[in-house]
Amino acid sequence: MEGFVQFAQNTVKAVSEIISFPISVSNEKGYILGDTDPTRFGTLHKPSIEVINANEVILFTAEKASRMENVLPGVAVPLNFDGRPVGVLGIIGDPIEVESYAHLVKKYVEMMWQETLHLQVENLESMTLESFVQYILLNRSVNQEQLNHYCKLLHIKANCNRICITIDIGDSFLKNVQNKHHTIAPNRFKKALLDCVVRAFDNDPQNVCAFLNTERIVFLKYVNGEDGYFQFMEEFRNRSLHLLEMFQVYNIHNAIVASGNIASSIEDMDQSYRESDSIINYGNKLDLTPKILTYYDWDILLEMLPNHIDAKMGRMLVQRLRPLLHNEAYPVLKRDFLTYCINNMNVSKAAKELFIHRNTLIYRLKKIDIITGLDTGRFDHCTLLCFALKEDGNVSQQSDYKN
Template sequence: MKILEHIAQDIVEKTSEILQYPISITDKEGIIIGSTDKNRIGLFHQPSLEVIRKNRVVNCKNEIEKRILPGVSTPLKFNNKVIGVLGIVGDPKEVKKYVQLVKNQVEMMCQEAFRKEMVDLKEKMVEMFVHQLIHYRESMNEINEQILQSAKLLEFDLHTNRVCLLIDLDNFSEKISAKKGTDDFYESFPMQYFQKELLSFFQLIFQENNDDMISFLSLERLIVIKALPYPRSFSALVEGLPNKLEKINTFLAKKYGVTAGISAGNISSTLSGIAESYHNAVKAMSIGKQFNRDSGIHIYNEQEMLWRLLPKELTSEYKEKLVQFIAPLIKQDNYEILSSTFIGFCQYNMNLSEASRNLFIHRNTIIYRLEKISEITSLNTSSFEHCMLLYTAIQCYEESRMEPVH
């Protein structure tokens, strides 16, 4: 068994420190693969074959030019199969009482190493599978076959409704890098250690069955491909997100001094739909961070996304013309107040009462500011067409302000 070969020497060194007796471990062929005396590694140990054949404890005698040392040897088992032999060197009468205890410890360490290897292997498979899903195209026949094989191995039901969630960790890598420079604990662990810790935490929060896939997409972004097996699964998920985000941010703030945001794509029922849900979750996160920074949860809404993305789809020439409409407004010292009031007015369906109640501004104040905007821009804020022009112009201008200066 390869796992025993990988951990034999580590087991020997840790165990012999406590036991104070030399220890050796051989593989199924009788070759020493771990020993307190490293010079013995690679030697053939004849009594080990007898131990494996008889499948019981055997006392060893000092012979063959000291290649076989006195002591007790016992078979090591994994899933009821002999995978090697443990030997404790010393007077058999003295060391025999420790054999069962050490044997149990070694077998337990093998089980744990195997479990860890399986977890690591599954995480790598999930990561690869997630990337196949979110980049899926119906025309890619070779990828399709790979997805079907991966789905079968991971017991992933391809016919269940799903939604993609994204979790963004704000400045996570930056915070860890800073801590590595000032904290010896953080310095002693690679970035992957912290990622695994976070992955385990998010699995506790989101993973309810084997059909829920969770993986890192980058150092600061995770994806959850969440199964929606029941009619109310999505609404229940959305209702529970504030509570989940609160738990997440409490954990992140305490451990790393960072916060997170969550976005959700649309519900999908096909392979191509999962990829679409992922891309829509990306849009929701981007738009949410830009226009709704106070909320940490951003749910994809097609109508809202199209409206928000409209300025991005316009030509540069058209954007410039729109911004010219509001050039006098931009020059005002109170531009931020006037523009934010107008945007709020539009978001609440151009309803003065609704806008006043939700913006916590007196109705007369909103009326005054809208009249001021009309006076400055010559656009009538009572006209839907003019409001649409003004709204889009402000969005274009705000987008240009956010673009990096080259």
């Protein structure tokens, strides 16, 4: 069985810490692959073959052992895996004394074996999922045959609606595993974080959850059409908050959770991922706590919209707003105007928030009207100016370039 040599040696080390008797582990062909006495490693132990064939405990008295080659007094018990004997555990000593340990140690070793195999399978599945998400999310085009192979291997449908949720944890994973006080093995730590994501966002068998790299986890969430999408997005913030709370336990405090839009197939998931990546990059510029970002959030869309004014429109805005941008009072006028917009164009509320007299604010708004030719009493004019001023860094750069 693959990995038996390493398992046999680990078994000898683990069991030796529990009982004081020397032990050995042989494979189904009778060769010793682990022994308290390293000189016996690799030697043939013929009675092990007898134990395998009989699939039962055999005692070896001192008299019986003396007549056999490479045999010591003690007890030999078969190690079973998947219902058949695949190895032999030998406990060396007075058979009467060590026999009482035989069945207990046998169960312990078989449980160790099952756990070892389980971890190997888990790690293999984790590596397969990571390769899969890297393949579909980081490539603009994918091979259909390869994609179908992955879907079949992972038992997921290629053509159903999903959204990509990206959780950015920065360097938290690396810092945690490099911390000398960190007691969880890296693979176990990864699994713990993935379990948190699944608990927060749902464990539907059509979901896919994996590390994209050490800084990002992706969760490809299955949704049942647009109605399912809208229902899930209504719950998205609360689910994300729950995830961030669970992450606190693992010393992860500054994670960002973002979702892309709905995609109709696995093949199109790269677009949903790029959307989540884009909103993360934009969200890093915002003073938001916690950072839970989605295009479903109107406030986020309003923040992002000015950033998507195209170059042609940008040049026209620069031309019309240059007198305002170059006015010495611009910083104050900008602050007061945006506060006026935030307060729903209510002069009294805005003035109170700015700690200035109502007439002072009216005077400054009139000044903006005169400089720009806009009417700050009109909602549509305020909307246009508000978008432009929120991106005044870009507008100013274009203005400087034109000059």
